[in-house]
Amino acid sequence: MKKILSLLxxxxxxxxxxxxxxxxxxxxxxxxxxxxxxxEWQQYSYEAFQYACDQMGVKCVMLDCEYDxxxxxxxxxxxxxxxxxxxxxxxxxxxxxxxxxxxxxEAGIPVTVENYHLEETAGDFIATVACEYDIIGEAAFNYIxxxxxxxxxxxxxxxxxxxxxASYQDGVDRALATEGNTAELVSVVHGDWNTExxxxxxxxxxxxxxxxxxxxxxxxxxAKGCYNALIENAMENDVKIVTTGGGPSGLVMLESGEVDATxxxxxxxxxxxxxxxxxxxxxxxxxxxxxxxxxIPIVKDTLDSCISWIVSDVxxxxxxxxx
Numbered sequence: 001m002k003k004i005l006s007l008l009x010x011x012x013x014x015x016x017x018x019x020x021x022x023x024x025x026x027x028x029x030x031x032x033x034x035x036x037x038x039x040e041w042q043q044y045s046y047e048a049f050q051y052a053c054d055q056m057g058v059k060c061v062m063l064d065c066e067y068d069x070x071x072x073x074x075x076x077x078x079x080x081x082x083x084x085x086x087x088x089x090x091x092x093x094x095x096x097x098x099x100x101x102x103x104x105x106e107a108g109i110p111v112t113v114e115n116y117h118l119e120e121t122a123g124d125f126i127a128t129v130a131c132e133y134d135i136i137g138e139a140a141f142n143y144i145x146x147x148x149x150x151x152x153x154x155x156x157x158x159x160x161x162x163x164x165x166a167s168y169q170d171g172v173d174r175a176l177a178t179e180g181n182t183a184e185l186v187s188v189v190h191g192d193w194n195t196e197x198x199x200x201x202x203x204x205x206x207x208x209x210x211x212x213x214x215x216x217x218x219x220x221x222x223a224k225g226c227y228n229a230l231i232e233n234a235m236e237n238d239v240k241i242v243t244t245g246g247g248p249s250g251l252v253m254l255e256s257g258e259v260d261a262t263x264x265x266x267x268x269x270x271x272x273x274x275x276x277x278x279x280x281x282x283x284x285x286x287x288x289x290x291x292x293x294x295x296i297p298i299v300k301d302t303l304d305s306c307i308s309w310i311v312s313d314v315x316x317x318x319x320x321x322x323x
Contacts, residue, residue, distance in 0.1 A: 029059040030278060031079035031087040033100065035115075036067040040247065041267050042090060045114065048271025048311040049088065052322050056279060069096055076100045080107040086278045087111045091118070098122040110281055114274035117290055127277040129291040131265045133164050136244050137171030139295045140263050144214055144242055145175070145183040147261075151240075152186045154205055154212040156226050158219065159192040168218060186212050191222045198225030206233050217243040220250035220262065227258045246298055247309050254300050264296040266307040268315045276322050283323070 032049055034042055046062060053060040061084060065072035072092065079087055080103065087104055089111060091097030097116055101123035104111035112126040144151050155172065158165040169188075175181055187210055191198030198217065205212070206229065215230075217223035223243035230236040243250065246264025253259045270293050277287040298306045307315055316322060 027057065027059055028086070028279075028282065029061060029082070029084045030275070031082070031084040032060060032062045033072060033075050033079070033087065033089045034062060034064045035072075035090045035092045037064045038066075041115075044247075044267045044309040044311075045090065045271035045274075048268040048315065049275045051311045052272050052275035052279075052316075055316070056275075056322055058279070065092070067092055069099075072096060072100060073103070076103045080104070080109060084109065086282055088114060088274045088278055090114050091116050094118055094122060101125050110278065112274055112277045112281070114270055126281045127287045127289050127291065129270050129273040129277065130293065131270070132292045133167035134171030134174065135292065136263050136265060136295050137168040138175040139171075139297065140216055140242050140244065141172050141175035141183050141185075142178070142181065143261060143263070143297055144216065145181045148214060148240060149182045151183050151214040152212045153183050153214045153216055154202070154210065155185060155188045156191045156198050156202060156215055156217045156222055157188050158190065158222070160190045165190075165218065172216075183214075186210060191218070191225060193219055193222060195221045195225040195228075198222035199229045200225075202226045202229035203232065206235070212239065214240045214242065217241060217259075219243065220245045220247055220253060220259070223250070223253065223259050223262075227253070246296070246306060251298075251303060251306065251308075254298065254303060257300070261297060261299045264298045264306060265293045266296070266315065267293070267309050268311040269293055269307065269319060271311065272315055272319055272322065276319065279322060 034046055036042055050060050063075035065075050087109055089100050097118050101111055105124050110126055113128045115130050117128045117130050189201040189205055191201050215226045217226050220243050223241050226241055230239055241259040242261045243259050244263045246262050250262045273291055280287045307318055
């Protein structure tokens with residue numbers, strides 16, 4: 001009997017020293033507030049965030065505010081009621097971002113931000129990760145000057161009233177003012193991020209007799225419209241197109257020769273980095289307060305080495321892992 005009791009006590013002691021995976025650490029739950037899941041950029045960013053959650057064993061609750069302010073407030077309240085461990089927000093604009101941050105602050109839930117570099121006055125947030133469009137515009141015109149010295153450039157820009165276009169223009173102006181930059185900006189026309197309108201304004205420039213040998217299109221949808229206009233006017237072999245994005249459709253256009261270069265800003269990195277900022281903070285680390293999505297020029301010959309918008313371990317390795 002004593003032997004049996006001794007064995008039972010020994011077993012109990014051994015079990016008390018064991019750490020079972022399910023009990024070792026409570027599973028984290030991160031909330032994610034999307035601004036509009038119908039937007040391609042948003043979709044790829046969220047897919048990267050979810051990928052990171054899966055890799056690190058974190059539960060993800062994604063709520064889509066569908067570009068609606070009141071709905072975004074409801075989404076934040078829902079995540080607060082669920083008592084999630086942290087929240088990443090993709091703001092519609094700085095004011096809405098500040099509103100959501102204030103709600104998270106009041107609830108005592110850590111919050112981080114993607115796609116906007118909000119000011120410190122927006123509230124207490126962990127970090128921001130976003131494209132810096134002025135850097136992309138500057139990189140594009142530096143590339144044009146270096147690749148085709150003395151190029152005459154038609155800039156088929158995004159919507160004139162948008163902050164994104166204004167930021168692009170700041171970068172373009174900075175590049176043109178740099179000593180040694182030989183590109184000439186002959187005109188700025190606005191295609192409003194749209195393929196058909198970009199085709200129309202490019203046709204208008206051609207019909208007005210404007211002379212140019214390079215087009216800078218503000219995104220790949222616009223680049224498609226520009227290329228269509230060149231085809232209509234039998235100019236596709238005479239005019240180069242440089243665009244931005246590096247998305248799946250843009251890579252196809254590079255492969256086919258419809259565009260000559262794209263200033264890639266892999267949104268997969270944005271989704272991974274916003275996860276990493278939140279995960280590091282929860283685990284006692286201090287992430288960089290502001291991170292720019294890197295600008296990586298891609299041409300047809302470098303397609304094999306590009307960072308895809310479709311998230312993979314290649315993108316994870318690029319940012320040095322997720323911890």
